[in-house]
Amino acid sequence: MLKCSKCGCNLEEKDALVHKDQEGKENIICHNCFKEATGVDYETFAFRKENAKQTFFAVLFCLAATIYAFVENGPMYGGLGIVLTILVYIFASKAK
Numbered sequence: 001m002l003k004c005s006k007c008g009c010n011l012e013e014k015d016a017l018v019h020k021d022q023e024g025k026e027n028i029i030c031h032n033c034f035k036e037a038t039g040v041d042y043e044t045f046a047f048r049k050e051n052a053k054q055t056f057f058a059v060l061f062c063l064a065a066t067i068y069a070f071v072e073n074g075p076m077y078g079g080l081g082i083v084l085t086i087l088v089y090i091f092a093s094k095a096k
């Protein structure tokens, strides 16, 4: 059993969150204190993190496709791929 370092409540290991404070010290806190400390609840935070990961992979995939198109079909297709990659990136980061 863990204890929240802010409010002192008991925590299940799966509910414990590690939060870095301003001095960079790591604290174990509960979901409620996480919300208080960051202004977002943990579900929203986790969702954003997941979203960022998906954006990263989408861009990575586009880049790989761009390189493939460049090698296989020449610079024109490569350039098209870069434009597409940038578009994917813009749309993905706006979708939040």
Ligand SMILES: [Zn+2]
Binding pocket: 004, 005, 006, 007, 008, 009, 029, 030, 031, 032, 033
């Ligand atoms: Zn707490």
